[in-house]
Amino acid sequence: MNTAELDFVGEPFDALALTAQATPPPASVRAATPTPPAAEGVASLVRDLRFAMGRAHEQVLRAQTAMQLRAFHAPGALVTGPPASAPTPRADTTGTRVDTEARFKPLARTTVTDLDDTGLANLAAGDIAAVFGDRYAQDGANPDIRVSGTSLAAVHGLDVYGGAWGRGGLTALLRPSATDDTTLDHDAxxxxxxEAAQILALHAGLHLCLVDATFERSAPGLPVQPVVLDCEPLTAGEIDLVVEVTEIDLVPRPYLxxxxxxxxxxxxxxxxRGVTVAVVEKPGVPIGPERGGVPARWLGRVGRFGERALLSExxxxxxxxxxxxxxxxxxxSGNSDRKATRPPDGGLLLVDRFMEMTGTRGKLDSGSHRTEYDSPADSWYYLDTANxxxxNCVYMETSLQAALxxxxxxxxxxxxxxxxVSLRNLGGTATVLREVDLRDKTIVEHSQLLSTSPVPGSTLQNFAYTMTVDGEPFYSGDTLFGYFSDAAMANQTGLDAGRHVPTWLDSQDSAPATRIIDVAARRADPAARxxxxxxxxxxxxxxxxDGGGRYxxxxxxxVQPIDPSHWVFARHFRYDPVIPGSFGIESCVQAMQEWVLDSGFADGLDNPGFVLPAGLPFTWKYRGQFLPTDGQYTLEVHVKRVxxxxxxxxxxxxxSMWKPGLRIYELSDIAVELRxxxxxxW
Incomplete structure (x- = not known):
């Protein structure tokens, strides 16, 4: 896709039409062009209305940003929902059980759940890959990352999603005292x-993204939490620990x-309570790229296939x-605490590592990179999809995030x-090349910047991409992104130059007969497939x-209500919340899937399942955004062929999809397949 293919009619999105102004032109300028009196009155009214709508939209965006700033600086902003249970009674519990989308994604996975003397000794010696497997190998990095002592005799039940809060846990047996003292020191x-916390940190792979670090009890920028000891006198003997992770993150340094x-x-x-273990670089060791975006040395991460990564999780x-x-x-650095371009967060971040990159910062005519994304089988989207x-939305998000x-x-x-500035996707075309199950696979994407076009109020970038798994392509496409000023974002007019275009249903002279598919009722049935x-x-x-529509x-x-507290607004994007365009498309896909089932096409199929249709290019065009304040969105699908x-x-x-008053999405050859x-x- 190139910029000529934007295919604007009139001013479909004033920010993109390259002529938008945040304020109406002065009267002297308007008077310079002769206009028939009647037309002048209408034109003036239209200009005034458009200006008022733009100012109102800009104020809404500013209010949303302020609310997001407060929300994201609040404690626990990355977790949702109350604890599913209270397996460990605690009078002063303030934590929140993480849900399947927001939970921390470990940097490596292992099937090891128990550690004996040999395993514990290897961790104390720093031989982590010998215990947990090759995914934990680090090509000679971090020689001083190791468990700090030998207090534990055995560890059981290592689980990255265990514990009361779903963030990780284990049980451990203390090594019996070697002295005749009948009391056990609390410090011990x-x-x-x-030591148990260090084992949990290694199990989650927190050390894998730094090159020369040590375990510390705090980290730069990490609020200090004092350790609280509330325990009766202990006698020497078998002491058991049930250890559960209450916090885990990679920011500001990997810690739990x-x-x-x-x-x-x-x-x-x-x-x-409150024992902290952080992975902290040694003094003078670089942890990020230098000016220009190129690291001065390897930063410590090894990719899925043993290659040194450029940037990590x-x-x-x-x-x-x-x-x-x-x-x-x-x-x-100046973008860290303000509205700026950034990738999605939490479970909606679908890129893990930059493996290589060509191009020079500041030269925007070309460049390419290769990224990796690990897709564990227990990811939230496999659990929640009908596929x-x-x-489809994760195919799109994975590919588009790597390109942007x-x-x-x-x-x-x-x-x-x-x-x-706000970053928005404007459209593209994508094709599923072959049917593939991506559970527990690593997706590799090759992205290429084709062009960058600066225009008034925005900058447009054009990309091509191909995703592969196991060395074979399975998805490819091209896409267009834009960076827009606040003034441009406040002056959107949709796909139809600001005109109200009704849905096909609303435009019929006489209301056609309709029937309702109750999706919520099906979803509420635990047995529904x-x-x-x-x-x-x-x-x-x-x-x-039935039998209606364009074809x-x-x-x-x-028509679907928009919940301002929906989880996706906290992820996409930080300080700039909008519904991902891929989720709008997913809504249309779901409507089509429900129609396929309701129409009886699953009858006679053995254990049917939905898959993404291969070999059929799908095209989308966006000229607007769904905001938390929009109240609802409307969609329509014209069935073209079966x-x-x-x-x-x-x-x-x-x-097509509408926000109140504007049609903003147009989707061509959107398809579903049941097999x-x-x-x-196929």
């Missing part, structure tokens, strides 16, 4: 908890905090919600570093006109 118990229940002979004796976390100077280089594998990070890294905003739930519960009902094949219509092959049915459509288990590829 605290040190045993520290734990609480530990202390017991003997099945009786709880007390608690150790640590740097991506800082790009999202930490110090962008650490993540991208000192030129970006047999990864949902390439463009942003090269520095299109650095000419005016104090300006606030092939329905999106949880984080992907995007529709409550779909209205159907006479069927028509779908839905195709059937042995064990498969494919439905192709055209779709029987084991059916031959």
């Amino acid at each position: 118990v605290v040190e045993a908890v520290v 905090r734990v609480d530990a229940q202390v017991s003997a002979a099945g009786a709880v004796l007390g608690w150790v 640590f740097h991506l976390a800082h790009m999202c919600r930490g110090d962008q100077g650490i993540g991208m280089g000192p030129e970006f 047999a594998s990864m949902p 990070l390439l463009g942003y890294y090269l520095g299109p905003t650095l000419d005016d570093p104090d300006a606030t 092939l329905v999106s739930r949880g984080h992907l519960a995007l529709l409550d009902q779909v209205r159907v006109v 006479g094949q069927g028509y779908l219509h839905a 195709e059937q092959r042995p064990g498969r049915v494919r439905v192709v459509g055209e779709a 029987a288990e084991g059916a031959l590829p």
